[in-house]
Every structure is written in structure tokens, then in C-alpha cells.
Amino acid sequence: DAKTTQPTSMDCAEGRAANLPCNHSTISGNEYVYWYRQIHSQGPQYIIHGLKNNETNEMASLIITEDRKSSTLILPHATLRDTAVYYCIVRVEVSGYALNFGKGTSLLVTP
């Protein structure tokens, strides 16, 4: 799996949009960008994934640059419950393979 680079930590005010960047300059053509988050002392939670088109679901939006070397996860209206570590993972879209978790971005949403 291609390596990803994320900022160690970020802050965001409650109610504002949280934009979490991820660099994956060595991504291969068949690799997708996945985002998971882990709230303290819980198991990771799937957020969203995409190949090259922007994606949106009820939790977040994923913006992937045209060259696919970076992406941004957007939480449109962050709440205190969005405080978590966010992991950007690049991998092929095939089930049965483990996820390679990096260090992620620790997002703190403040009142």
C-alpha cells in the first residue's frame, strides 16, 4: 500500500468545517483513498473512500486532487463528538486485506 502523510494534530471550532489533508504522492492507479477515525478507547470507524471522483456521504466529503496525490476529508459542521484520530489509508479496493494504519491526525473540536 502507498504511504500517506498527515499532520499530527489539528484544531477546529465547533460548528465550523474541519478540513483534514492527506498526502499520498506514490498512490497507484488501482488504489483507493480510505478514511477511518478512532474516538478515544473505541475501535476505528469507517468514514468514506474514493478513487478519483469526489465523494460525499452523511458523515463527510472526500475531495481528491486531479493528480490523486493528495486528498482532503471535510467534516462540514464539526461537533465535539468529532474529536478523534483520523486515519487516511491508501489501498486497493479488495476485501480480505488488513488496513495499514499510520499515525493519523488528532482532531480536537473545541467549543
Add this chain to the structure above:
Amino acid sequence: GAVVSQHPSWVICKSGTSVKIECRSLDFQATTMFWYRQFPKQSLMLMATSNEGSKATYEQGVEKDKFLINHASLTLSTLTVTSAHPEDSSFYICSASMARVNTEAFFGQGTRLTVV
């Protein structure tokens, strides 16, 4: 999304005893389950991959005789920490994936093991 249930949520055991952690997929059949370990302020580290009905594949540095994994059915995998020691104290997390249907992994809520 699909639900993965892990039990117990936390356990305290004495050094030298064994502890079993269960991971169940509640509403889907999981052909593959993964076990991760997470030490404080660190990321998740894959310990082993188990496929239903076959032996688990362990990552380098993970002792297979110490961390026994059984995946006897499509909805249940167990991790037994044998002869636990304080250095085995960690957060253990299981994950399950469906074959072919979806590609995102579903995680249990984790088990906090403390060995005293």
C-alpha cells in the same frame, strides 16, 4: 453499517493466566477477521489475519503460541492471550470484512487488557 461485537470490553487478569477475547460479526458473514493491538498513544498494529476454517497468519514478531487465534465459524473469531504478562497489557481490536460484497472493514469496540 455492519456490526462487529467484541467481548469483553475490558479485562484485568493476573500474570501467568490466559485471557480469551471474542469477536463476532452480528449481521454478516466474515470470511476474514483481523486482530490488531494498540499501545497507548500509538497507532493500531496488525497482529494476525484469520480466515474461517484455516490457520491464522501472524505478522512478524507476533508469537503464534502466545496469541492463539481460532476462527471456527463465519461469525466468530477468538484471540487467546496465553500466560499473560504485564507487557501484554494493551488495547486489542478485531476487524471483519465480507467477501466481495463490501470493501470497508468493520471494527469491534476493542478490549482493554490489563495484566497485573
